[in-house]
Amino acid sequence: MIVKKLLVTGSSGLIGSEVVTAFSGDGWKVHGVDNNMRADFFGPQGDTRWNLQRLKENHPAFQHHELDIRNRAAVLDLLKELKPEAIIHTAAQPSHDLAASRPFDDFDVNAVGTLNMLEAARQACPESPFVHTSTNKVYGDAPNEIKLKELAKRWDYDDPAYQAGIAETFRIDQSKHSVFGASKVAADIMVQEYGRYFGMPTCCLRGGCLTGPNHCGVELHGFLSFLIKCNLEERTYKIFGYKGKQVRDNIHSYDVVQFMRRFIEAPRQGEVYNLGGGRENSISILESFDLISEISGKPMKFEYVEQNRQGDHICYISNLAKMKAHYPGWTITKGLKITFSEIYESWLTRAAK
Ligand SMILES: NC(=O)c1ccc[n+]([C@@H]2O[C@H](COP(=O)([O-])OP(=O)(O)OC[C@H]3O[C@@H](n4cnc5c(N)ncnc54)[C@H](O)[C@@H]3O)[C@@H](O)[C@H]2O)c1
Numbered sequence: 001m002i003v004k005k006l007l008v009t010g011s012s013g014l015i016g017s018e019v020v021t022a023f024s025g026d027g028w029k030v031h032g033v034d035n036n037m038r039a040d041f042f043g044p045q046g047d048t049r050w051n052l053q054r055l056k057e058n059h060p061a062f063q064h065h066e067l068d069i070r071n072r073a074a075v076l077d078l079l080k081e082l083k084p085e086a087i088i089h090t091a092a093q094p095s096h097d098l099a100a101s102r103p104f105d106d107f108d109v110n111a112v113g114t115l116n117m118l119e120a121a122r123q124a125c126p127e128s129p130f131v132h133t134s135t136n137k138v139y140g141d142a143p144n145e146i147k148l149k150e151l152a153k154r155w156d157y158d159d160p161a162y163q164a165g166i167a168e169t170f171r172i173d174q175s176k177h178s179v180f181g182a183s184k185v186a187a188d189i190m191v192q193e194y195g196r197y198f199g200m201p202t203c204c205l206r207g208g209c210l211t212g213p214n215h216c217g218v219e220l221h222g223f224l225s226f227l228i229k230c231n232l233e234e235r236t237y238k239i240f241g242y243k244g245k246q247v248r249d250n251i252h253s254y255d256v257v258q259f260m261r262r263f264i265e266a267p268r269q270g271e272v273y274n275l276g277g278g279r280e281n282s283i284s285i286l287e288s289f290d291l292i293s294e295i296s297g298k299p300m301k302f303e304y305v306e307q308n309r310q311g312d313h314i315c316y317i318s319n320l321a322k323m324k325a326h327y328p329g330w331t332i333t334k335g336l337k338i339t340f341s342e343i344y345e346s347w348l349t350r351a352a353k
Pocket of ligand 1: 009010011012013014015016033034035036037038039048067068069070089090091092093094109113133134135136206207208209210211215216222
């Protein structure tokens with residue numbers, strides 16, 4: 001039997017590690033690329049080595065490559081050597097707040113690192129599906145122009161056109177993106193271009209809030225994971241603006257990977273999908289406080305800061321219709337309560353070690 005090879009970048013991170021688990025389970029030979037740069041970005045709280053260790057223990061065939069995707073020569077060599085049958089690119093500087101203090105690193109990792117991966121793939125294995133994790137920040141803060149209504153604990157769209165959420169046709173320019181959003185736009189467009197111009201089977205998954213038990217949530221990235229950790233440790237969570245009613249749609253990393261699987265089985269060229277939890281998995285910060293308190297039995301301690309984060313969305317809900325139309329059968333399987341509970345349990349387990 002021929003064993004297929006998958007290359008996943010950012011393999012020690014939230015999404016990358018879920019990819020390793022899923023594809024190893026399916027019998028693929030999985031190669032991961034990660035240099036633990038999350039610890040460099042976010043300090044010890046962002047260290048992903050515990051996750052790498054967990055992957056090595058659970059999947060003995062998994063092969064880790066301690067490699068920086070900014071190292072163009074090394075990326076070209078690795079792809080030439082492996083010629084993987086599929087590539088999932090999740091390595092990134094993922095925080096829009098952090099990007100402002102390190103614009104060169106942000107752009108070098110997010111934009112140039114993605115180009116390195118694309119060109120290496122084109123030279124080594126242009127037929128292999130290439131899945132890129134983009135972000136809803138490519139829309140900048142333009143979603144804030146949608147008419148909103150204020151409810152008791154959340155904002156919501158007050159425009160029937162957006163009842164099902166924001167679709168992929170939403171405009172991406174002429175709004176404030178944050179430095180991070182801009183570097184991700186560059187990567188997103190390049191991934192589409194390698195699909196359209198070179199005919200490669202690429203796609204961009206424009207993530208809402210991707211979450212799950214294996215996230216190392218920190219204040220600057222991984223909102224739900226960090227919020228739940230604060231509740232567990234009885235620490236004060238800071239709300240930045242919008243009365244704490246800002247809404248995010250959350251998708252469990254398991255459901256993210258189920259979609260990636262389907263794309264790899266039946267790839268298309270230069271596609272774009274808004275990948276979030278949709279309306280059913282949307283929740284505001286205040287509503288999140290209620291849900292986690294219900295699970296943990298602990299009240300949430302918080303402090304309100306008037307100033308919102310630059311370029312932050314007030315209400316963001318992904319429209320999942322295109323994903324479901326292109327890949328019938330794919331759907332969200334993990335609702336908010338189970339996702340919250342899994343994240344909570346994971347922090348408990350990590351704290352006990
Ligand atoms: N988590 C979310 O809410 C969310 C939302 C939208 C989009 N995304 C996107 O999804 C992708 C994955 O996000 P995540 O939450 O799993 O992030 P993560 O930080 O948990 O994982 C990213 C991994 O990439 C590694 N990495 C960073 N720079 C690297 C480099 N130069 N070379 C090699 N490895 C490097 C990090 O060490 C980390 O393990 C990113 O592209 C992110 O922008 C995430």
